[in-house]
Amino acid sequence: MPYDLGATVRLTGECRDPGGTLTTAATAVVTVTLPDGTAIAPAVTETDTPGRYQADYVTTTPGHHTVRWVWTGPAAAYTDVFDVQEEAPPAILSLADAREHLNQKSTKDDGEIRFWNNATTLAVEYYVGPVTPRSFTEQHRVRNAQAVVLRRTPVIAVTAVESLTGAAAYALDGLDVDDNTGELFRLDGGLLSGRLRITYRAGRTAVRENITGAARIILEHLWLTQRGNRGGLAGGGQDYSVTEPIPGLGYAVPNRALQLLEPDRLPPEGS
Known part of the structure; x- marks a missing residue:
């Protein structure tokens, strides 16, 4: 671990x-x-x-x-x-919440629980974008563009925009960002150009129950799958079925979790 x-x-x-x-x-x-x-x-x-x-x-x-x-x-x-692991790994559930949901009374498996809890977070964020707020840095090459689209949403705040081509930097107070779409644009209506290094924070300052509920379902699914038949389901016989493989995740996410995440699902690429 x-x-x-x-x-x-x-x-x-x-x-x-x-x-x-x-x-x-x-x-x-x-x-x-x-x-x-x-x-x-x-x-x-x-x-x-x-x-x-x-x-x-x-x-x-x-x-x-x-x-x-x-x-x-x-x-x-x-x-x-x-x-x-990172100093602050982006776990949606606390160790105490994860342990309680898995009905683990002892702390002897805490290392394994933390591992699958972090894996669960990555699975959830595959569908809804960052959940735990943290910083990201990206480089974008743009030429006379009305906006730069940041790759991770929802965006909390843009903290730095640096020009890597020697051009004048864009002042943060002259920029705005659409939290949901990630579109960064100039408030004066001007265009953006150059190779830009953009640092921003993305995630959710409040996590709704459908996301934490889906995280619990995925965590239990991964936990029981890798441990074989040891122990029953937390609620006794719930539907943890996965009807079809998911691109990039295989059979890691049960149908019930997908249904809970649906209100916050990211739009398909290119839409």
Whole structure:
């Protein structure tokens, strides 16, 4: 499961000889490669069990990390990966709400619940756009355009418009945006031109019950699907059927969730 940004990851590796026996090595090195390509080599110690090594790494960057263990005397190697989530992952449901809906009384599965809760958020936002408010940055190349259409809606506010071609920047107080369509335009009726880097916040300051209800249905569907037949449905036998695959999501979203999301569904591309 992903680690929180700033958490300590305990890395472990086993050095085995060609016959598969745990063996104390002459040297042991572990290298963590960060998402930006930089590499860090934390200090390695051998545990009380000969041939088993560990190292602690404090996470500093969200994203996918690679771990590479290398031993000599005997020569051995081992590669693994781990993920670090953003400081504020965009979950629609709190961990407490997710745990309660899944009827989980213990906290032992919290890591797994958080994983599927984040996956649920991505599934919901596939249909309705950003739910949890957060910042996005996009580049647009426009030439004498009446408006620039931002890719994620609903838009809360545009926070910066930067020209990347040396032209004069557009002042924010001279611009306005349509929250629902994402159209950014000049208040004086003038045209927009150039390559622009636009930073804005999108999401919902208030989340309606149809969205949180759909999130609960999708979460339970994903939870029960990946756990096989362990445990029943929260309400006992609800319809979690999925009649047809959905482009980009397969069979991840039940029909009942789609019906709840319908009032906030994004218009089809090109419409």
